[in-house]
Amino acid sequence: MPEGHSIYRYAGHHRRLLAGRRVAATSPQGRFRGGAARIDGRVLVDVTAHGKHLFYRWQRAETLHIHLGLYGKFRTYEMDPPSPTPGTRLTLATDDVSIYLAGPTVCELIEPSREEAIRSRLGPDPLQAGSRGHTVAEFAGNLSRRTIPIGAAVLDQSVVAGIGNIYRAEALFLTGINPATPANELPAAKVEELWRQSVALLERGVAEGKIVTLPRAPLGRSEETDRVYVYKRDRFPCRRCGGPISTGEMASRSIWWCRTCQPPAAASSTTTVPA
DNA sequence: GCTGCATGATGAA
DNA sequence: TCATCCTGCAGCA
Missing domain, CATH: 3.20.190.10 (MutM-like, N-terminal)
Structure with a gap:
């Protein structure tokens, strides 16, 4: 894993x-x-x-x-x-x-x-946040130089190092960011929030030894999909709003998001937005 | 027992 | 964009 x-x-x-x-x-x-x-x-x-x-x-x-x-x-x-x-x-x-x-x-x-x-050639590692070279400033700088969707950018290890397909989906959901948003158009406050969320999720993963993004991990045996908000949950309603979870492909990997909780940015009217 | 898929990344085309 | 690296496991016969 x-x-x-x-x-x-x-x-x-x-x-x-x-x-x-x-x-x-x-x-x-x-x-x-x-x-x-x-x-x-x-x-x-x-x-x-x-x-x-x-x-x-x-x-x-x-x-x-x-x-x-x-x-x-x-x-x-x-x-x-x-x-x-x-x-x-x-x-x-x-x-x-x-x-x-x-x-x-x-x-x-x-x-x-x-x-x-x-x-x-690796981006900042959220698990070394605060150390030289592993700051939100590095992350923000890397995003500012990319026009690719944020959902592709966070999987690019030269942008941020350590995030994989599960954390990508979960971090974007928890920050309410639509995956199709161009990386360089993400508002500074959202970049900050995404970094903080990545740090928190990865640190929790280290502590628990598995990926858990829900506030409380289910007791006893659980499936992967019982511990997360959106990853592989397109057959379940959104845990926040009850709406459908969308799925598609981004950066050659499957991605999941809630189009209500992660609405497209109002400003980016010309971008193709997964619906 | 077989098939397909997976939390990743590269190099060829 | 595709094939490849290469292992383990869930799901299905």
């Missing part, structure tokens, strides 16, 4: 488990055999996240860069780890813990200059 909140949790979790420890690395699948050999037996210094990217820094080795993409998953075993499936790209292990990685889009060793290049 890799939007920014889970990546941030992985960074913290892996830092607690592995930082300062000597780590054994293997690549059962073989595709990362050379890379695993270069970090095998090294001491992990730190793990950091920027948006959906993870960076593992080692003593006397290059930095491990991981991006989970759509399918990538970590599994952690604190005792009796099963033997890794043949598809496992990377295993990291100490005496106490084993972490298996399968299906990542990116798993590579990189030089500091390459890490810098990756970070510099």
